[in-house]
Amino acid sequence: xxxxxxxxxxxxxxxxxxxxxxEGERALDISKLRAQSGLITLDxxxxxxxxxxSAITFLDGEAGVLRYRGYPIETLCEHCDFVEVSYLxxxxxxxxxxxxxxxxxxxxxxxxxHEDIRQFYNGFPRDAHPMGxxxxxxxxxxxxxQDSLNPxxxxxxxxxxxxxxxxxxxxxxxxxKKSVGQPFIYPQNDLSYCENFLQMMFAVPCEPFESDPDxxxxxxxLLICHADHEQNCSTSTVRMVGSADxxxxxxxxxxxxxxxxxxxxxxxxxxxxMLEQIRDDGGDVQKYVRMAKDKDEGFRLMGFGHxxxxxxxxxxxxxxxxxxxxxxKMSIRDPLFEIAQQLEEVALRDDYFVERRLYPNVxxxxxxxxxxxxxxxxxxxxxxxxxxxxxxxxxxxxMMRSPTKRIYRPRQVYTGPTEREFVPVEKRG
Ligand code: ACO
Numbered sequence: 470x471x472x473x474x475x476x477x478x479x480x481x482x483x484x485x486x487x488x489x490x491x492e493g494e495r496a497l498d499i500s501k502l503r504a505q506s507g508l509i510t511l512d513x514x515x516x517x518x519x520x521x522x523s524a525i526t527f528l529d530g531e532a533g534v535l536r537y538r539g540y541p542i543e544t545l546c547e548h549c550d551f552v553e554v555s556y557l558x559x560x561x562x563x564x565x566x567x568x569x570x571x572x573x574x575x576x577x578x579x580x581x582x583h584e585d586i587r588q589f590y591n592g593f594p595r596d597a598h599p600m601g602x603x604x605x606x607x608x609x610x611x612x613x614x615q616d617s618l619n620p621x622x623x624x625x626x627x628x629x630x631x632x633x634x635x636x637x638x639x640x641x642x643x644x645x646k647k648s649v650g651q652p653f654i655y656p657q658n659d660l661s662y663c664e665n666f667l668q669m670m671f672a673v674p675c676e677p678f679e680s681d682p683d684x685x686x687x688x689x690x691l692l693i694c695h696a697d698h699e700q701n702c703s704t705s706t707v708r709m710v711g712s713a714d715x716x717x718x719x720x721x722x723x724x725x726x727x728x729x730x731x732x733x734x735x736x737x738x739x740x741x742x743m744l745e746q747i748r749d750d751g752g753d754v755q756k757y758v759r760m761a762k763d764k765d766e767g768f769r770l771m772g773f774g775h776x777x778x779x780x781x782x783x784x785x786x787x788x789x790x791x792x793x794x795x796x797x798k799m800s801i802r803d804p805l806f807e808i809a810q811q812l813e814e815v816a817l818r819d820d821y822f823v824e825r826r827l828y829p830n831v832x833x834x835x836x837x838x839x840x841x842x843x844x845x846x847x848x849x850x851x852x853x854x855x856x857x858x859x860x861x862x863x864x865x866x867x868m869m870r871s872p873t874k875r876i877y878r879p880r881q882v883y884t885g886p887t888e889r890e891f892v893p894v895e896k897r898g
Pocket of ligand 1: 731732733734736761762768769770771772773774775776777825827830831832
């Protein structure tokens with residue numbers, strides 16, 4: 470028997486069913502509230518709104534826990550590569566050896582872009598931000614693959630999933646090559662997912678290229694850590710667009726645009742700019758902590774704070790450790806990493822940050838590690854998009870297959886003028 474919550478509004482008594490998730494999270498089911506009472510709920514920024522039931526990712530922001538399909542992020546980072554985690558997120562179970570081999574083989578077969586898509590890159594300005602290019606080219610995939618756009622045809626969806634996963638690294642690497650004026654490097658299908666991406670990014674036709682296994686390992690970790698984070702802004706965008714039965718390419722292109730925002734995926738770029746600013750300003754970490762606490766300064770410590778995590782972001786811990794290991798192995802002394810560590814130390818002891826429970830988030834160290842991999846700053850958010858892709862796909866598929874799927878359509882409380890008399894333009898003073 471489901472638990473019932475009782476709400477009294479004036480003289481009215483309303484009963485709301487309480488829905489309980491598998492991890493004990495409880496939610497008031499208000500789907501019938503307006504029909505019963507004429508009331509809606511108001512929750513700007515959806516801080517307290519569960520938009521869906523989902524079986525993909527569990528996170529407990531208070532305890533700093535993150536699990537994909539029940540498996541802790543730390544375990545997946547230790548034992549899997551990104552392609553295996555993508556399979557888990559999208560299909561719900563870890564693959565058998567045969568399933569994984571078939572999945573890898575299929576993705577490898579789809580890595581090339583249609584030659585006409587390559588021509589698009591000539592139309593973008595040389596200094597185009599690669600996130601703008603990425604969103605445009607992913608959207609354009611829907612014009613090239615009209616044979617697989619029906620969101621309710623499982624075969625169409627399956628081939629679109631494989632095409633997207635396979636082509637996103639190629640699209641991303643081409644955006645970079647365009648920006649530096651180097652020839653595009655075709656994918657090489659005997660390489661792993663991450664090796665292939667690094668090759669397309671950094672190889673040039675006139676020299677042999679071999680990717681460093683430590684770089685490949687670090688890239689796998691970063692992509693896994695970004696692979697899903699339940700109903701974040703970009704994933705909710707993908708669901709929102711998909712809820713109108715838009716095809717997978719169009720829905721993911723919208724997610725990429727949402728991710729570009731500096732309060733979301735763009736934060737890793739902003740973190741590096743901030744660390745550079747601190748370095749160039751003499752490295753006085755305390756000064757920037759003071760500025761972040763002063764509301765009149767309008768300055769925030771980028772990479773700190775999270776809507777959901779009120780504890781250490783478990784991904785930040787994994788990435789910090791990987792960063793430290795990689796820089797150590799490469800014998801690099803990166804002043805930005807040192808400033809980041811000092812900043813973390815100071816902020817974690819400061820009352821302002823402690824009271825508000827502001828901890829380093831996933832973006833705080835990811836920018837430093839991307840720098841160590843030789844990634845140009847504008848590519849940071851593109852890498853986030855590559856990592857988040859399986860999560861977007863998994864949520865889009867889950868929503869499409871849900872028997873209770875409806876178009877997303879929030880309501881509002883109107884606060885504008887009530888009906889007014891129209892005044893013709895010549896009489897307006
Ligand atoms: N630096 C200084 N103060 C901060 C910071 C910060 N980075 N983040 C939050 N605060 C303060 C706010 O000023 C506010 O203080 P107040 O209560 O005195 O007014 C309080 O902490 C709560 O902050 P909100 O903005 O209400 O928290 P919200 O959940 O809306 O925002 C967000 C979360 C956007 C991540 C915010 O912490 C922020 O702007 N951080 C910096 C940007 C960033 O790192 N974004 C990446 C997020 S992770 C991701 O997308 C993968």
